[in-house]
Amino acid sequence: MASFFFKPARPKTPLELVKATRYALFAFESKVPEDSKVLEEAEKNLAAIKQALVGDVETDPNPEQIAQIVLEVCKDDFLEVLVQKLPMLSWDARKDSAQIWSVLLRQKIGSSECCLEYLENHLHLLDLLVICYQSKDAALNAGSMLRECARYPTLVKYLLESSSFDLFFDYVELPNFDIASDSFSTLKELLTRHEAVVSEYLSAHYVKFFGLYERLLYSKNYVTRRLSLKLLADILLEKRHSNIMMQYISEVQNLVTVMTLLKDSSKNIRILAFHLFKVFVANPRKPPPIVKVLSQNRGQLLSFLGEFHLDKEDEQFEEEKDIIIKELESLPCE
Structure with missing residues (x-):
């Protein structure tokens, strides 16, 4: 054989x-x-x-x-x-x-990052990856690939300035929780990884960005509101973004938004909103329109703050609240 x-x-x-x-x-x-x-x-x-x-x-x-x-x-x-x-x-x-x-x-390879x-x-490949969030199957994989790209300032700069970046403000509201959460993780990475790049972007696209972002703060989805509010505070309180913060806290519409969130049904959101609200009040150079809105709502704000306490005793929080109360009491009555 x-x-x-x-x-x-x-x-x-x-x-x-x-x-x-x-x-x-x-x-x-x-x-x-x-x-x-x-x-x-x-x-x-x-x-x-x-x-x-x-x-x-x-x-x-x-x-x-x-x-x-x-x-x-x-x-x-x-x-x-x-x-x-x-x-x-x-x-x-x-x-x-x-x-x-x-x-x-x-x-x-040697000195080259090939x-x-x-x-x-x-760079159009980055746009294709963003669009992959529209695929239920590929969304999470594309998200991890985009967050890998976020390690590099040149790629972040492109993504922020690309029209595809606007899609994230829709993706984070998708009914699929996993995809919405993943897209928010990518959005956060793009907005916090490289402060200099983000600062340049926010300065150049201030009106457009915060117009889109305000939608998230009024979202019907609790998780979206909470995460967006936390991310907003992280962005504004970053030292490199001090000029952006001063512009933000000088606008009445932003104050109204934060005051609305102070009345949210979720205590977690009310706490996050307080940490932004105190920046408006503590600003030593408050524009007259901001002073007017605070004065008009002085009584309600003082009543709210008087009853506003954390579940656990927090000395720093109470000290900050006392400072804000005194600042509000010093405002002229409307």
């Missing part, structure tokens, strides 16, 4: 892996049933690329192989095809893709 011996298939080289994955992803169309094998091949290759980049329990990643993968990725449109096809991939493949994206962006430079020259 003849005996046959088959050699196991030779593992693909890093260059072959990247090329084969890119080709399979590019060729795949979800509406064509025959393409299931193409997708299967692409996802198998993605798993192999991830293993080469991060290793596994038995094997550490090989720096030389990582460098080869990074260089090959930067030569063609692998990252573009990966983003375009992200919603079509399986759960495991999307997870692998997000991990691959994260590792690639952090790699340096994949970061690629993205800086293909």
Whole structure:
């Protein structure tokens, strides 16, 4: 009887892996049933690329192989095809893709951050990732990829100034809790990671940004109101944003919004609103319109503050409240 011996298939080289994955992803169309094998091949290759980049329990990643993968990725449109096809991939493949994206962006070849430079020259990929929040399947993976991008000031600057940034103010209100929460995490990362970039953006787009942001403070969703109010305080109280804060606390509409939140049914929101309200009142250069609104509502505010206490004794809170009460009492009666 003849005996046959088959050699196991030779593992693909890093260059072959990247090329084969890119080709399979590019060729795949979800509406064509025959393409299931193409997708299967692409996802198998993605798993192999991830293993080469991060290793596994038995094997550490090989720096030389990582460098080869990074260089090959930067030569063609692998990252573009990966983003375009992200919603079509399986759960495991999307997870692998997000991990691959994260590792690639952090790699340096000599002094060059190859994949970061690629993205800086293909910034529209960031817009595509933002749009992926509209895909129930790909939203969370796209979110993690965007937060990886938020590590880099150049990418944050682009995202903030892109028209796609406005979509976040819709995404955080989506009925799907997981997607809404993830999109808010990304929004927060973009607005807090690089203070200098954010300060420049807020100065240039003040009216538009705070017009959009006010919608979140009046949201019917409790979580959205609470998180948005907390983030607003973090933004305004950042030292680099002092000019933005002074502009914000000099506008009557903003004071009215914060005073409205002081009457919220949630005590947590009332506490957060108080920490913003005290900045309006303590401002030694309050504009006359602000003084007028505070004076007109002086009685109600004093009554509210007199009954406003935290569940646990907090000496600093009580001291701050006393200062605000005295400041309000010193205002002229309207």
